[in-house]
Ligand SMILES: Nc1nc2c(c(=O)[nH]1)N=C([C@H](O)[C@H](O)COP(=O)(O)OP(=O)(O)OP(=O)(O)O)CN2
């Protein structure tokens with residue numbers, strides 16, 4: 001059996017958003033999200049790391065052609081998210097808060113559909129230099145607490 005490797009490519013995108021939940025009152029929104037609930041919104045330069053897993057093809061020497069991954073990133077990340085107001089321009093976030101957790105799930109679902117199920121290993125999404133989230137897909141281990 002060919003060796004298995006993890007192949008990654010990263011991309012950056014810029015977007016505006018405001019943290020807000022339709023399930024909360026205006027007062028609760030301010031309490032939960034603080035300055036990030038300000039009606040004017042704010043922006044981030046996000047960085048996404050996409051990691052796919054697969055066997056190294058013995059003939060091509062590749063898990064996947066990085067050109068294919070690049071095209072997938074353009075279609076699933078750059079095109080829908082770059083220079084957008086996430087809450088207003090992306091329908092997915094009209095119904096849920098545009099946290100990095102939810103953005104990571106959005107990216108996973110889109111990439112998973114584009115590449116076909118089973119390729120993705122991890123999405124890592126940085127919102128600032130200090131904050132990032134990792135998502136391993138809907139079938140990763142559940143929370144036991
Ligand atoms: N669980 C989450 N919590 C928060 C999210 C999120 O997506 N998931 N997002 C935010 C804000 O959008 C924003 O990222 C926070 O900005 P800020 O506080 O400025 O970020 P830093 O912590 O990096 O900056 P400091 O200078 O250290 O304050 C909030 N919470």
Ligand SMILES: [Zn+2]
Nearest residue numbers: 017036042044
């Ligand atoms: Zn933010």
